[in-house]
Amino acid sequence: MRRRTLSTAAVAAMAFSGWTAVNTADAAQRAAPGAICFLSEGPNNTFGVSGEGFRPGERVTVRDSQGTTVRTTTAITGGFFEVMGLPNDTYSAAGRRATAICPKWVSDEEAAIKCTVTKGPGTTYGVSGRGFPVAETVTLKNSSGAVVNTTQTIQDGFFEFTGVPNDTYTVTSKFAKVTCAKAAE
Known part of the structure; x- marks a missing residue:
């Protein structure tokens, strides 16, 4: 049996009329x-x-x-x-x-990565926030750029570092970063 091929004009007319032209080179896409x-x-x-x-x-x-x-x-x-x-x-x-x-709709406000430095026990502080992807490795760097610690985020992209001095910190991952301002004393 001989197979006929439609001209480009005929295929365009079929596609425009709601019919779909068959392209044998794209069988996987037609199947799914x-x-x-x-x-x-x-x-x-x-x-x-x-x-x-x-x-x-x-x-x-x-x-x-x-x-x-x-x-x-x-x-x-x-x-x-x-x-x-x-x-x-x-x-x-x-x-x-x-x-x-x-996917669930996320407002720009919700999507933003946020963090704060808060007073902890004694003379220590904590750095926490949310907005990174879940299970993302994040690194805490102090104002001098030295790595202080790393952790993985949990639900809602939450992260937390405790027992650090009051400082301005940067929290980074492979894809994003956020600056956490020093807590008011």
Whole structure:
């Protein structure tokens, strides 16, 4: 059996009309097409999940971080879907052949790395903060640039160093750094 190849104009016309042209060189992508998903802030402390990459008419199931189905909707032209009025959470959107993860929305204020130097027992101080990735190795350097200690962050990117003198410190990781101002005495 002889195979026919469509001209570029015919493929463009098919794609524009909603049909998908078959590209034999991209079989893996056809078997598991990519989908994307976003979480955005809406009115009254609600959020919306939207995305694309699903087939028009395909049912898209949106689940929360606990795996509970919160809504089912249908993808429209371009494979777009949207669900509104949800709480802030990490969601997954799953169709028949594709799944996408919608990470929890984080405000610029929440995303910023923060730290403080606070008075501890006796003449010691502590340096603590949050905002680095979880399980990230962070290094504490004093105002002279000398390494004082290292630790790993825990939930919410929290880190803490105790028993240090009052100083201005820099906390660094592979990807970010923050300056912690000396505590007022």
